[in-house]
Amino acid sequence: xxxxxxxxxxxxxxxxxxxxxxxxxxxxxxxxxxxxxxxxxxxxxxxxxxxxxxxxxxxxxxxxxxxxxxxxxxxxxxxxxxxxxxxxxxxxxxxxxxxxxxxxxxxxxxxxxxxxxxxxxxxxxxxxxxxxxxxxxxxxxxxxxxxxxxxxxx
Numbered sequence: 747x748x749x750x751x752x753x754x755x756x757x758x759x760x761x762x763x764x765x766x767x768x769x770x771x772x773x774x775x776x777x778x779x780x781x782x783x784x785x786x787x788x789x790x791x792x793x794x795x796x797x798x799x800x801x802x803x804x805x806x807x808x809x810x811x812x813x814x815x816x817x818x819x820x821x822x823x824x825x826x827x828x829x830x831x832x833x834x835x836x837x838x839x840x841x842x843x844x845x846x847x848x849x850x851x852x853x854x855x856x857x858x859x860x861x862x863x864x865x866x867x868x869x870x871x872x873x874x875x876x877x878x879x880x881x882x883x884x885x886x887x888x889x890x891x892x893x894x895x896x897x898x899x900x
Contacts, residue, residue, distance in 0.1 A: 748787070748794040754849035755836050759827075759859060762805070762836070763852050766821040768795055776814060778825055780807045782838070788821075797845070801825075802833040832856045 751768040764784070771788040778784050782801035787794070806812070806826040813824040827833075836846065 748796040750797045750845040751795045753846045756849040756852035759830050762825045764823040769819045778812050800838045802838055804828040
């Protein structure tokens with residue numbers, strides 16, 4: 747029997763973002779069907795993982811607007827909604843799934859969407875991918891502390 751990996755989700759009026767937390771995933775198979783079925787399967791550390799989600803509403807067919815980025819620790823999917831609008835929840839059923847959680851890092855409320863940064867072609871900006879080579883003023887990881895004695899006037 748296969749297990750379910752942790753799934754984080756967020757939405758915009760036009761897209762659903764799914765982040766599947768599964769380090770070192772191999773043999774990854776993702777399928778998005780227009781009626782709103784999303785299925786996933788993979789193997790990690792020799793153990794099978796899989797799930798199928800019946801999304802709240804229909805989405806555009808796989809390949810047209812679905813984007814996927816596979817990282818070392820997770821798989822990120824951006825799925826285009828067929829109709830623009832906000833969903834009440836991710837799934838058609840109101841049943842709770844313990845492995846599905848809200849992705850607060852990507853979450854945006856309906857009334858805040860116009861204030862959110864405009865999505866580029868690269869929907870997968872994690873925000874924490876800093877280029878360490880740009881930190882020229884960083885002195886070997888040492889924090890700069892001012893000389894408080896000089897500031898006091900001694």
